[in-house]
Amino acid sequence: MNPPKLSNVAYVILGFLADEHATPKSGYDIKQLVEISTRFFFAASYGQIYPELKKLSEAGMVVGTDDPTGGRARTTYTITAHGRAAHREWLLQPHARVEMRDEGLLRVFFADTLSKEEKIQKLLDLRAERLANQQELKAIEIPDEAEHDLMPELVLDYGIGLHQYVIDWCDRAIAMIKDN
Amino acid sequence: MNPPKLSNVAYVILGFLADEHATPKSGYDIKQLVEISTRFFFAASYGQIYPELKKLSEAGMVVGTDDPTGGRARTTYTITAHGRAAHREWLLQPHARVEMRDEGLLRVFFADTLSKEEKIQKLLDLRAERLANQQELKAIEIPDEAEHDLMPELVLDYGIGLHQYVIDWCDRAIAMIKDN
């Protein structure tokens, strides 16, 4: 019951459960939500979600209820007042670190030993990857109910625009290399 | 001598050693280079660099030479033809995966439970962090020798522009929230 240090993934879980009009969610449900939203800037696997759900439950921040679908076992979780407080405390922290590991850009960075045509190909590879990522984002549909959240929509727009920046930059860089 | 699977950090090392007019470099030298260049999109710590240098040496891709500075022990490394081939093969791969873990954006994503003012604060936090990152990039100086590489300079420009996109997006998002 005394607070174990929570991982970022725990805060992702609390985030999805903290929503005003959120229904109780299973680990599986949370993973589906991650896949269509946060995974583009913050991934979480089953190997993290299930153990964290257990820890959160032991810490009294969420409550699990047996909620079978027919004969199929299923546990859904609801956030507690304690969990809501922890989530809010985390939310208010100004800390905004970003970590990146961008293999495509790494190849572009080291492309000076390649020929002009090969350099351009590296930029096209990067462009293609980001275009594909952007299409994925564009395919995500925002439900237009009255009670839909603003911030996730805003962040989706952020992602689409960010990829557009990279696409445009690639085009400019290719033009520059062609000009020699 | 038979090829062990190389980590991405090994390719970072090979990349810095593969440069046409690169001088032999110590592990320490490579770390300094990482700190002023790739770390913004691909970090590498001593805990990775030294062991990888050893593996690369065992694989015959780099050669270490005893190269003391006064009485201070120092080993500098040079790339071999074999290492150059491995580096080129890696470079040519189209694979361009990008991984991100953006805590600031995660907070913005889940900020719907906060008040209007607090939401704006989250966006200001994100903006401040990226502005600071951008300043760091702007402080990096490009040597204007004749034999300076084009690609690193291009990637630096990429980073500065990318941060500018985020800064501008934050400003737009804040304006939108103020308008309600």
Add this chain to the structure above:
DNA sequence: CCTCGCATGTAACACGTTACATGATTCA
């Protein structure tokens, strides 16, 4: 009947960071 999606979990592995230990040189 068979495949796909729902549902839960874990063990092994891979990756990366941090902190620490050690010691020389340079410069104020």
Add this chain to the structure above:
DNA sequence: TGAATCATGTAACGTGTTACATGCGAGG
């Protein structure tokens, strides 16, 4: 003489992915 930087390395820790195991339910 003390601090900063050069220089090398590793052990412990924390985090995250992958692959696997298990089994029910729904629909073709």
